[in-house]
Amino acid sequence: MKTNSAIILISDLHLMSFKVPHTSKTIESKIKDDDDYIECFFESVKKQLSERSLNLYALVIAGDIANSGKTKEYEKAKYFLNKAIEKLGLIKENIILVPGNHDINWTDIDLFIDSPAYNGEKKEFELHDVKFSNFKIFYDTILDNKAPFIVDSSIVELKIDEENNLIILALNSNYYESNCSANHFGFIKHDKLRELLDSKLKHIQHKNYGKIAILHHQFSNFFDKNDIQTLTVLNNFGFHAFLHGHVHNDYSNANQDSVLNYFIGVGSFAKKDQDIVNSYKLLFNPLKSEDFNIVTFHYSDLGTLKPYWQEQTDITAIKNFCIKADPIDIDKIVPIGEKLEIEIVNSEGLGDSYSIDKFLTNDSKLFIDNKRIILDEIREKKLFKTGHFHWSDNFRSHGLIDIYTLINSNTTKKLVIDLFIEIIKVNNIGFDSIIGVGFEGNIIGSQLSLHYPNSNYTYVPNSLAYYNEFEKRIKLENTKIAIIEDVIYKADALELFLKDHTEITDKIEEIELIALFFCGSKHELANIRKIPKVKFNFIFDEITIGNCNYEKDINECPIVKNNLDIYYKFH
Amino acid sequence: LIDFQCEQVYFNIENRDSVEQNIYNTISLTSPVLRSVYEDLKQQNIDTFDTIIIDLSSLQNAHNLDFVFETFFNFFFDKNKDIFITNVSSTLYENLKLGKIESKIFRKEVVNKESILHFSLNKNTSILLSEISSYKSIIFQSLFEDKMNSESSYYGDKEEKLSYSSDVYLDKYINVKAFIEDKPFSHFGLFLLAQKVKELFIKEEKNQYLFTMSINGSYIASILSKLLGVEVSYLDHLGPINKMYKTKLDNRILTGKHYFLVSDVICLGTETKKAESIIQYENAFVDGYITVVNIKTVTRPNNKPTNFLFEINKDNNYIFKYAIRTELDLI
Numbered sequence: 025m026k027t028n029s030a031i032i033l034i035s036d037l038h039l040m041s042f043k044v045p046h047t048s049k050t051i052e053s054k055i056k057d058d059d060d061y062i063e064c065f066f067e068s069v070k071k072q073l074s075e076r077s078l079n080l081y082a083l084v085i086a087g088d089i090a091n092s093g094k095t096k097e098y099e100k101a102k103y104f105l106n107k108a109i110e111k112l113g114l115i116k117e118n119i120i121l122v123p124g125n126h127d128i129n130w131t132d133i134d135l136f137i138d139s140p141a142y143n144g145e146k147k148e149f150e151l152h153d154v155k156f157s158n159f160k161i162f163y164d165t166i167l168d169n170k171a172p173f174i175v176d177s178s179i180v181e182l183k184i185d186e187e188n189n190l191i192i193l194a195l196n197s198n199y200y201e202s203n204c205s206a207n208h209f210g211f212i213k214h215d216k217l218r219e220l221l222d223s224k225l226k227h228i229q230h231k232n233y234g235k236i237a238i239l240h241h242q243f244s245n246f247f248d249k250n251d252i253q254t255l256t257v258l259n260n261f262g263f264h265a266f267l268h269g270h271v272h273n274d275y276s277n278a279n280q281d282s283v284l285n286y287f288i289g290v291g292s293f294a295k296k297d298q299d300i301v302n303s304y305k306l307l308f309n310p311l312k313s314e315d316f317n318i319v320t321f322h323y324s325d326l327g328t329l330k331p332y333w334q335e336q337t338d339i340t341a342i343k344n345f346c347i348k349a350d351p352i353d354i355d356k357i358v359p360i361g362e363k364l365e366i367e368i369v370n371s372e373g374l375g376d377s378y379s380i381d382k383f384l385t386n387d388s389k390l391f392i393d394n395k396r397i398i399l400d401e402i403r404e405k406k407l408f409k410t411g412h413f414h415w416s417d418n419f420r421s422h423g424l425i426d427i428y429t430l431i432n433s434n435t436t437k438k439l440v441i442d443l444f445i446e447i448i449k450v451n452n453i454g455f456d457s458i459i460g461v462g463f464e465g466n467i468i469g470s471q472l473s474l475h476y477p478n479s480n481y482t483y484v485p486n487s488l489a490y491y492n493e494f495e496k497r498i499k500l501e502n503t504k505i506a507i508i509e510d511v512i513y514k515a516d517a518l519e520l521f522l523k524d525h526t527e528i529t530d531k532i533e534e535i536e537l538i539a540l541f542f543c544g545s546k547h548e549l550a551n552i553r554k555i556p557k558v559k560f561n562f563i564f565d566e567i568t569i570g571n572c573n574y575e576k577d578i579n580e581c582p583i584v585k586n587n588l589d590i591y592y593k594f595h
Numbered sequence: 596l597i598d599f600q601c602e603q604v605y606f607n608i609e610n611r612d613s614v615e616q617n618i619y620n621t622i623s624l625t626s627p628v629l630r631s632v633y634e635d636l637k638q639q640n641i642d643t644f645d646t647i648i649i650d651l652s653s654l655q656n657a658h659n660l661d662f663v664f665e666t667f668f669n670f671f672f673d674k675n676k677d678i679f680i681t682n683v684s685s686t687l688y689e690n691l692k693l694g695k696i697e698s699k700i701f702r703k704e705v706v707n708k709e710s711i712l713h714f715s716l717n718k719n720t721s722i723l724l725s726e727i728s729s730y731k732s733i734i735f736q737s738l739f740e741d742k743m744n745s746e747s748s749y750y751g752d753k754e755e756k757l758s759y760s761s762d763v764y765l766d767k768y769i770n771v772k773a774f775i776e777d778k779p780f781s782h783f784g785l786f787l788l789a790q791k792v793k794e795l796f797i798k799e800e801k802n803q804y805l806f807t808m809s810i811n812g813s814y815i816a817s818i819l820s821k822l823l824g825v826e827v828s829y830l831d832h833l834g835p836i837n838k839m840y841k842t843k844l845d846n847r848i849l850t851g852k853h854y855f856l857v858s859d860v861i862c863l864g865t866e867t868k869k870a871e872s873i874i875q876y877e878n879a880f881v882d883g884y885i886t887v888v889n890i891k892t893v894t895r896p897n898n899k900p901t902n903f904l905f906e907i908n909k910d911n912n913y914i915f916k917y918a919i920r921t922e923l924d925l926i
Contacts, residue, residue: 205658206625434826463813463829470817474608482776485810492759494770495810
């Protein structure tokens with residue numbers, strides 16, 4: 025992108041006066057019949073552009089233009105945008121609009137549902153035509169040179185600017201939003217998004233373009249795991265800068281999880297509320313084409329001075345961001361040292377506890393996507409360790425998967441839990457109690473049990489030697505149990521565990537063991553199968569980790585003797 | 596006692612929890628929650644109690660629930676129960692159309708200027724409305740006392756009485772695992788504990804973590820982390836075995852981070868001190884302690900904040916008869 029370009033980011037205009045349903049509360053917008061407020065804004069923008077010698081590249085509005093998706097509100101919005109075009113010298117191509125949840129026509133949904141035309145087949149949120157009826161008219165009229173707004177699509181616009189090497193993606197995150205408060209969260213159809221980006225950004229040169237995505241909801245307000253799924257798709261195509269509104273504050277942050285992402289929020293531009301500071305953001309790139317600075321302006325009308333937009337210097341949010349980042353090579357999902365084909369789950373029948381056939385529904389994609397993210401995480405954070413790991417007197421492995429770090433982050437912990445939920449569903453695993461084994465098994469199991477309110481939950485330590493009777497003891501009245509483990513290597517460890525817990529084996533009719541990883545050999549798997557009463561379910565069984573065969577004396581092991589690798593003594 | 600915020604929070608966790616979101620942000624009562632509580636109550640034998648307290652604290656609104664709520668409410672009224680509805684915000688009052696039952700309201704109290712209301716719906720009650728809000732913790736305390744007394748056994752011989760972490764003899768083992776295994780009860784308890792500690796976690800501050808070092812603690816920390824949207828770190832085997840591993844593999848405690856230590860029981864504080872010194876050695880900070888049971892052995896001023904669900908102290912130890920002894924005492 026050319027240097028000295030500027031983007032103005034505003035959001036949450038909340039035009040105009042709005043009576044909150046079922047209350048006596050009314051919310052007003054600062055954009056009223058007189059033009060004082062918007063004139064003050066245009067003056068401020070012009071002054072900032074001129075002082076910094078910037079050219080206005082785009083005006084971005086991140087949703088909630090209206091308050092309740094009414095025609096009257098959009099009339100005002102049209103007036104505001106036409107003024108912006110006139111005063112700021114904008115062209116329509118460079119106005120980027122996305123809808124917010126307040127751009128949904130709530131009243132018409134109610135009316136439609138009460139009308140004879142409604143046959144009850146669709147849920148409220150699925151009435152996309154009704155939801156966006158007025159927004160669509162507004163969008164298609166004011167931006168008449170762009171492709172029409174598609175009501176049920178998650179993509180509003182994909183603007184590829186070949187001249188400036190810039191790609192702007194405008195998203196509609198309101199798929200589930202409706203007049204129903206239970207559906208109040210963001211959602212993007214990530215599959216469709218992946219398809220679109222796959223087809224449109226296939227040219228090699230697109231990899232080097234700067235990329236910005238705009239959406240209304242911030243990712244933490246997304247439905248379930250859709251935030252991670254959408255972010256994964258966007259990250260894979262090189263989008264790392266996200267502009268959003270919705271939350272009415274200026275909080276922006278740079279999040280370095282496995283990749284560096286910039287989340288740039290802006291406060292409400294015009295909602296009149298004593299608890300809200302009205303703001304806009306100026307994003308500009310004075311130095312290098314891919315680096316943007318961020319400056320926030322707050323509207324100030326205190327005291328006797330003429331109202332003005334004040335530059336904020338003491339905001340602790342991020343002050344710059346980069347719109348160009350190396351896209352992740354999505355083929356590189358392999359942990360260190362081993363080439364794995366994770367698309368084919370258990371093709372060789374190693375662990376026929378589940379098979380690929382069961383995942384041919386939509387769930388399969390989700391399951392495989394989530395597995396892919398976990399493997400990505402293992403690779404990025406280098407959680408697959410090689411070395412000599414001494415677990416007990418009779419078991420040493422030559423590798424380790426650091427489950428601690430995997431479940432330490434709430435984001436990946438949630439994916440792990442989801443994988444357990446998924447395998448329980450697909451393998452049709454029934455249980456009335458869950459037992460978490462060890463610290464990791466306990467953390468996974470305790471959170472998993474939240475999803476099964478009718479099942480009991482308890483836990484046991486991995487090794488009983490150091491715990492007292494109260495901690496070792498399990499109180500069980502049920503007959504079908506699910507045992508949650510993080511990693512299984514060998515059959516004998518499992519046999520020992522069951523031997524130690526006769527209270528389980530005596531009473532229980534059926535044990536379903538669910539492990540995140542099975543890392544043993546085929547030989548071990550055969551041994552495991554011989555254990556009576558126990559059924560096995562492994563989420564990952566693609567990674568086989570070798571064992572140290574020098575069981576009697578560790579010093580005989582050539583790795584230890586010749587100091588070939590690090591020796592971790594856990595036992 | 597029906598705590599609708601607790602029901603709503605756990606419903607959110609079960610159904611559509613967002614990553615790293617503080618579950619306490621929930622302010623709306625939704626219809627599936629109201630319905631599931633109603634369906635559940637219909638299954639239960641409610642003849643054994645006379646009074647029902649419906650607590651709506653922290654919930655601020657509800658949409659299109661007035662009809663369901665009325666059914667719910669009439670269910671108790673038909674069975675001639677005393678009903679109290681507490682902590683009703685003015686928005687919720689409107690949303691649930693409580694005006695409809697105005698004629699049945701015997702007493703109405705406005706607690707503060709935010710129009711938090713309590714309703715009493717039976718004339719014969721002797722309960723003071725102002726007392727109702729404290730009932731939640733009183734009910735929990737008394738159930739917890741019963742649980743601990745029935746599940747915490749006395750030790751047998753001298754060897755068994757020796758504490759795992761300190762050089763003292765203990766007469767009794769506080770069996771927090773028994774509390775945890777009673778899932779609905781422990782969820783309610785941990786919800787109350789989360790309510791107590793939530794202010795410790797500053798919004799948008801990404802540098803605060805829970806830290807635990809025992810298997811009981813890992814369960815407590817795991818549920819709290821879910822409720823509060825904070826992350827958990829742990830060191831295995833620190834607690835009962837006086838031994839832990841820390842190799843160069845571990846990069847579990849990170850410089851500059853702030854930790855709250857989570858444990859099942861704090862008695863003499865040996866384990867927490869051990870964990871604290873490890874954390875401090877890594878140039879990180881311990882900002883406070885969170886525990887299910889705190890045994891107040893001494894009064895120490897200027898200590899770091901200890902947040903507990905239940906405390907055994909000199910005033911209530913006559914119930915538990917908890918004692919810490921040495922060879923110097925008569926055992």
